[in-house]
Amino acid sequence: MGHDAKSEKTKRVCIVGASGKLGRYMIEHALERGYEVVGVCRASSVGKLSEVADRITIVPGATNDPDVIAEAVAGCDAVLTVLVPYGVRDYSSGTAQAVMDHAPEHARLIFSCGWHITRDGEDEYSRMFLAIVAVAGWLARLFRYVDLDDQVEACRRIFASDRRWTVVRGSDLEEGPSQGLPAWSSHVQDPILANNMTRRTDFALFMVAAIEDDALIQKAPAISGVSGSSEP
Ligand SMILES: NC(=O)c1ccc[n+]([C@@H]2O[C@H](COP(=O)([O-])OP(=O)(O)OC[C@H]3O[C@@H](n4cnc5c(N)ncnc54)[C@H](OP(=O)(O)O)[C@@H]3O)[C@@H](O)[C@H]2O)c1
Numbered sequence: 001m002g003h004d005a006k007s008e009k010t011k012r013v014c015i016v017g018a019s020g021k022l023g024r025y026m027i028e029h030a031l032e033r034g035y036e037v038v039g040v041c042r043a044s045s046v047g048k049l050s051e052v053a054d055r056i057t058i059v060p061g062a063t064n065d066p067d068v069i070a071e072a073v074a075g076c077d078a079v080l081t082v083l084v085p086y087g088v089r090d091y092s093s094g095t096a097q098a099v100m101d102h103a104p105e106h107a108r109l110i111f112s113c114g115w116h117i118t119r120d121g122e123d124e125y126s127r128m129f130l131a132i133v134a135v136a137g138w139l140a141r142l143f144r145y146v147d148l149d150d151q152v153e154a155c156r157r158i159f160a161s162d163r164r165w166t167v168v169r170g171s172d173l174e175e176g177p178s179q180g181l182p183a184w185s186s187h188v189q190d191p192i193l194a195n196n197m198t199r200r201t202d203f204a205l206f207m208v209a210a211i212e213d214d215a216l217i218q219k220a221p222a223i224s225g226v227s228g229s230s231e232p
Pocket of ligand 1: 019115
């Protein structure tokens, strides 16, 4: 005994925002673990998934479209969502809401965002960090490019939900080969995160590993790679 029938089945995992950089790394890690993968991306971005098109199911459409998400998450055991607040039409909160409304009850729901999101207000940021977020956020909204407040709203709704969620808060990101699973802490000022740099592939690795890590349920881990960016 011990294992129920469900845990022995291949897990079906939906990746929302599959065609972006983080999404494509998540597809790689999920396939490596033997998961069945369903990817959601804008119709215009389907071509970015050509290398894996024969190994995954692709559902084209806007990630905040409830019908698109309902189709994609049906039968999934986990949904990994790239939260990016593009435009000024509540794209991020709409995406999070659609996932929470339609994912099966038992599913692990794992969302990505940045360090600027705080769950309990106990994160301590440098003045430089706060200034960058304020200025970049203001400029991005002015040009109707990105609405950081909408990512905050998306996370507020996730934190308030009783679903089996994890919000993974990424440090600064860089490309490069894996350095292994990033360190994490509940608050960004933890010295373990002092490096403030994560390889994008390892951010994706953390998101995929969280599917099996029940200790991360209803947590908002801030993550950072453990060694510096000078690695090859
Ligand atoms: N970039 C950073 O330095 C940084 C730092 C910390 C945390 N994060 C977090 O990491 C995650 C991934 O960020 P990333 O910068 O690496 O981006 P990314 O993985 O390249 O993902 C960008 C996503 O946004 C979509 N997108 C782009 N333009 C869009 C538009 N006009 N309308 C709708 N969707 C659009 C992309 O879809 P298409 O393929 O269709 O374009 C893709 O799914 C995010 O949750 C972010 O908050 C990023």
